[in-house]
Every structure is written in C-alpha cells, then in structure tokens.
Amino acid sequence: MKLTILGGGGFRVPLVYGALLGDRAEGRVTRVVLHDVDAGRLRAIARVLAEQASGVPDAPEVAFTTDLDEALRGAAFVFSAIRVGGLEGRADDERVALAEGVLGQETVGAGGIAYGLRTVPVAVDIARRVARLAPDAWVINFTNPAGLVTEAMSRHLGDRVIGICDSPVGLGRRIARALGARPREAWIDYVGLNHLGWVRGLRIAGRDELPRLLDDPVLLGSFEEGRLFGADWLRSLGAIPNEYLHYYYFNREAVRAYREAERTRGAFLRDQQARFYAGVADPDVPALELWNRTRAEREATYMAENREAAGAGEREAEDLSGGYEDVALALMRAIARDERATLILNVRNRGTLSPLDADAVIEVPCLVDASGAHPVSVEPLPDHATGLVCAVKAVEREVLAAARSGSRATAVKAFALHPLVDSVNVAHRLVDGYTAVHPGLAYLG
Known part of the structure; x- marks a missing residue:
C-alpha cells in the first residue's frame, strides 16, 4: 500500500515513518513517497528515515520527488503536512501581527488568518489533483490551520479528507x-x-x-x-x-509575553531547523541522532511563552513524545483494514453541532471504519463556547471566500471579524502588512 506524504521534507516526517516501522500487520504501508518543493530538504529527511529503517526487516520503501502528480498517482493515502511560505513565512506572520499589538500565532488570530489565506489556494489545488489522479485515495490533513484547510479540501473531496491534530x-x-x-x-x-x-x-x-x-x-x-x-x-x-x-x-498576557520574548516561536523554529538541515547535509553527521536532539529541544519549548505567562512551569517528560503520528496510523488502519476505532478528528459537521451547517468542519470524537470517519452525536455547547465557535467559523468562511474570489475587502473582513483583532483599522493594516511580505498573497486585489 502506497502512502504519499506532502511536505515530505518537513521536520516531523520521521515521526510518521517511525510509527509505520512498528506496524507489522497485513495490509500495512509498504511504500512511502515523500513530496516537497525543496529537494534539499527531501534528501535530508530521507537520510533520517534511512537510519530509522536500518536493521528493521521489511521496512517500508522510501522514494522522494518534487513532482506532485507523480507523487499522487496510485496513492491509497495522502498525508498532507505542507507549510506554504516556510518557517520564514510563519515568523513574518508573527512579526506583522505583534507590531499591531495582536496575536500572530500560526493557527489563532491574525497569524492563523494570514497562514490560511496563503495556504488554502495551494490546498485546493492539491485536492483537485487528488480527485483527478488518485480518486480512491483518502487524504489525511495535518496542514495548519487544520480545520480551515480540511474544510477547503472537503469542497472537492467530500468526506475522503479527514483532518487530524495531536492537541x-x-x-x-x-x-x-x-x-x-x-x-x-x-x-x-x-x-x-x-x-x-x-x-x-x-x-x-x-x-x-x-x-x-x-x-x-x-x-x-x-x-x-x-x-x-x-x-x-x-x-x-x-x-x-x-x-x-x-x-x-488570557489574550493580553499572551500577547505581552510574545512581544517581550527574545524571538517569536516561528523565528526560533526557523533558526533551529536551518541549523538542522545544514547539519544533515554533512554526510559525516549522524542524521537520526541530530534529528532526535533537535526534536527534544523543539518539544520542550512548545508554547513556552504561554507557560511562562501563566507560571505553569516546564512541560512534563510524558508530553514530549508527539502523538499525531499515532492518530494518523490508527486512522489508516481503521479505514484500510476496517479495524473500527474511535478517534478525535476534523470532519464535516453533518448536524453534530446544531448552530453550524452540515459542511462546517468541526473537531469531535468519530467512529472510524472502512467507510470513513463518522462524527458521534454530542451534547450542545454552552452559550459562551457556542458564541466563540460560531464567531471563529464565520471568520474561516470569510477566509475561504477571500481565497476563492481574490477579494482584498473580504480578507479585511476576515481579520476584522476575528475575536482577537480589535479594530477594523487594524484589520486593514494587517492585510497591508501581510501582502507586503508574502508573495503568496499577491492574488488579493
């Protein structure tokens, strides 16, 4: 069975491959194709995977390519973990927002909107290609903002795209x-x-x-x-x-902590991963050992500013082990082998949350089998939570509309309606700031 990983040069790909190495059951993934727009990153991650597979009998074969259509043909599953604009783009998302005194986190607030605006067009193109080249494939989306991107892809793939998250x-x-x-x-x-x-x-x-x-x-x-x-x-x-x-x-405290930090999270990861990829380019450097050290530092510093603002202390050792790769593997097993499982996933609403329409992607427990993921009926949310969910879903819909139409005014509306953006004037300046630094937003007219 073929698994294609989009964003195959990404730092966390070895987590997915490590989970596959532990799967010995019939019907397992036997071939992994990595796709990325950066051939150097592909080669670096391929080195890490080769060291992971050393000594493991019948390890899944690994191939890599920069040709998207080639990567998709014949895939049973497509795992999407792309980052449009790279970590430099994430650092820019944070910087532009913080200059306006609002949050620039990659999935929440202004940063999440900017990331979504440049990612949705690419994700939609991928969905269309999957529908044409691998119509029987299941797409597992880990690309952030995960709910928004999954909903964009579902308009072309229906229920054959499922979003996952480790949170x-x-x-x-x-x-x-x-x-x-x-x-x-x-x-x-x-x-x-x-x-x-x-x-x-x-x-x-x-x-x-x-x-x-x-x-x-x-x-x-x-x-x-x-x-x-x-x-x-x-x-x-x-x-x-x-x-x-x-x-x-705790928005005020979070924004203050991010503004006072020596570097934003995106800037930290940009610099850290640049060192990793440069190090792996040296054939004398043990790739897997360097990846493990880099990952340990990455996980230990996750949401460090929030923990510092709250006085929450360091992360527990048990929380440094990831988790999304286990969800991805369990999801693939449930569908490919009809091994029924219950997983928290991002799927179309289908009446599960009554304030939202049927096609809105939500995150809920799902029963998964060979026919896909089916959301479990849940009790209504309290009013305060319903209000927040509806407000953020409305913003997501404006992002999708802006990406579809190329309307700058609709993009401004998306920013202005977000609960963490406190002024229409700020929304205008955010769109100006983001379009100035992101070539991927040139489509906004």
Missing part, C-alpha cells in the same frame, strides 16, 4: 493520567473546532470522572492545562479547554 490526544492523555486511568480505556467527550475545543467529560467504565478532577486542586495542578488556566477558571467553565484557548482567555 486533543495530548489533552485527553494528560487528563486520564491525572485521574490514574489508562488513556486507551477512557471515552473523551471533546467538541469544538480545531485548536478551539473543550473536554466536557472523561468516562471510565461508564462513569464521568471529570467532576472529581475539577473538585481536586491538587489533581488540577498536576497537569499542564490545570496550571495553564488555573483551577478557579476551570471550575468556572466546568470543562478543560484545549491549550490553544489560552490565547483567548
């Missing part, structure tokens, strides 16, 4: 661990949009253990979200928010 997985794992339970034995009642969701219950053997967690300040202080949001606020919500909601609930 809900990590959150559920941490809550289960705090309660002394095994994550695999817990049912996580999670609902929202990508990077905008809440755990409202965690059932073990049919019993909801979340109230016990919320009533115990010691347990709440034992995991990252408890320290990040604070016990009082979590008890007020009656839920555990996805870590990205810290940008909404």
Whole structure:
C-alpha cells in the first residue's frame, strides 16, 4: 500500500515513518513517497528515515520527488503536512501581527488568518489533483490551520479528507493520567473546532470522572492545562479547554509575553531547523541522532511563552513524545483494514453541532471504519463556547471566500471579524502588512 506524504521534507516526517516501522500487520504501508518543493530538504529527511529503517526487516520503501502528480498517482493515502511560505513565512506572520499589538500565532488570530489565506489556494489545488489522479485515495490533513484547510479540501473531496491534530490526544492523555486511568480505556467527550475545543467529560467504565478532577486542586495542578488556566477558571467553565484557548482567555498576557520574548516561536523554529538541515547535509553527521536532539529541544519549548505567562512551569517528560503520528496510523488502519476505532478528528459537521451547517468542519470524537470517519452525536455547547465557535467559523468562511474570489475587502473582513483583532483599522493594516511580505498573497486585489 502506497502512502504519499506532502511536505515530505518537513521536520516531523520521521515521526510518521517511525510509527509505520512498528506496524507489522497485513495490509500495512509498504511504500512511502515523500513530496516537497525543496529537494534539499527531501534528501535530508530521507537520510533520517534511512537510519530509522536500518536493521528493521521489511521496512517500508522510501522514494522522494518534487513532482506532485507523480507523487499522487496510485496513492491509497495522502498525508498532507505542507507549510506554504516556510518557517520564514510563519515568523513574518508573527512579526506583522505583534507590531499591531495582536496575536500572530500560526493557527489563532491574525497569524492563523494570514497562514490560511496563503495556504488554502495551494490546498485546493492539491485536492483537485487528488480527485483527478488518485480518486480512491483518502487524504489525511495535518496542514495548519487544520480545520480551515480540511474544510477547503472537503469542497472537492467530500468526506475522503479527514483532518487530524495531536492537541486533543495530548489533552485527553494528560487528563486520564491525572485521574490514574489508562488513556486507551477512557471515552473523551471533546467538541469544538480545531485548536478551539473543550473536554466536557472523561468516562471510565461508564462513569464521568471529570467532576472529581475539577473538585481536586491538587489533581488540577498536576497537569499542564490545570496550571495553564488555573483551577478557579476551570471550575468556572466546568470543562478543560484545549491549550490553544489560552490565547483567548488570557489574550493580553499572551500577547505581552510574545512581544517581550527574545524571538517569536516561528523565528526560533526557523533558526533551529536551518541549523538542522545544514547539519544533515554533512554526510559525516549522524542524521537520526541530530534529528532526535533537535526534536527534544523543539518539544520542550512548545508554547513556552504561554507557560511562562501563566507560571505553569516546564512541560512534563510524558508530553514530549508527539502523538499525531499515532492518530494518523490508527486512522489508516481503521479505514484500510476496517479495524473500527474511535478517534478525535476534523470532519464535516453533518448536524453534530446544531448552530453550524452540515459542511462546517468541526473537531469531535468519530467512529472510524472502512467507510470513513463518522462524527458521534454530542451534547450542545454552552452559550459562551457556542458564541466563540460560531464567531471563529464565520471568520474561516470569510477566509475561504477571500481565497476563492481574490477579494482584498473580504480578507479585511476576515481579520476584522476575528475575536482577537480589535479594530477594523487594524484589520486593514494587517492585510497591508501581510501582502507586503508574502508573495503568496499577491492574488488579493
């Protein structure tokens, strides 16, 4: 079975390949094709994968190409993890927004809108090519902003594109661990949009253990979200928010921390990964060893500014192990082998959340089998969460409209309507700033 990875020169590709190396069952992936626009990055990651596969019998064959159509033909699954504009683009997203005093994070607020505006046209082109060249393929989207990009692709691929994210997985794992339970034995009642969701219950053997967690300040202080949001606020919500909601609930503190940081997250990753790729270009450097060291530093510094602003301390060792690759592998297994699984995924709403239309992509638990991912019925969100979800979904729709029409006015509207952008004048200046630094936004007239 052929798996094509778009963004195949990306730093986290070895996580996916490592998961594939551990899959020995019948019907597993036997061929991996890496696609990227940067041949040098492809060669670097191919070196890491070769060292990963050393000594592993029947390791999936790896090929790489810069020809997108060649990469897609014959694929059973397409894993999309592209970054339009690279990490330089991410650093620019952060810089332009922070200069206006608003958040520039890559999936939230102004930065997420800028990233979406330049990514959606590319993702739509990929979706059209998949529909033409590999119509039976399933697309697993990890490209950020994941919910927005999945929805853009679903307009051409329907339910054959499914978005994944490691945030809900990590959150559920941490809550289960705090309660002394095994994550695999817990049912996580999670609902929202990508990077905008809440755990409202965690059932073990049919019993909801979340109230016990919320009533115990010691347990709440034992995991990252408890320290990040604070016990009082979590008890007020009656839920555990996805870590990205810290940008909404503590926006002033987050913006201040990012403005005071020596470098933004994007700039840090840009510089860090430049060193990694330069190092791997040296044939005498052990590629896998360098990748492991670089990854450890990357994971340890994740959302460091937010943790510092909240006094949440360092990340736990157990949270440095990733997770999205396990979701991707479980999703592929469930579809390819009809091994039924329950996973939190980004899929079309289909009436699951009544305030949103059927085609809106949401993030909820899904039952997955050979026919795809099917969202599980969930209880309505409280008013405060419904309002936020509807507001952000409205912004996503304006981004999609701007990408489709090329309308600069619609792009301004997308920025201006976002809850974290506080002025129409700021929205105009953001569009001016982003179009000045991103060639990929030249289509906005």
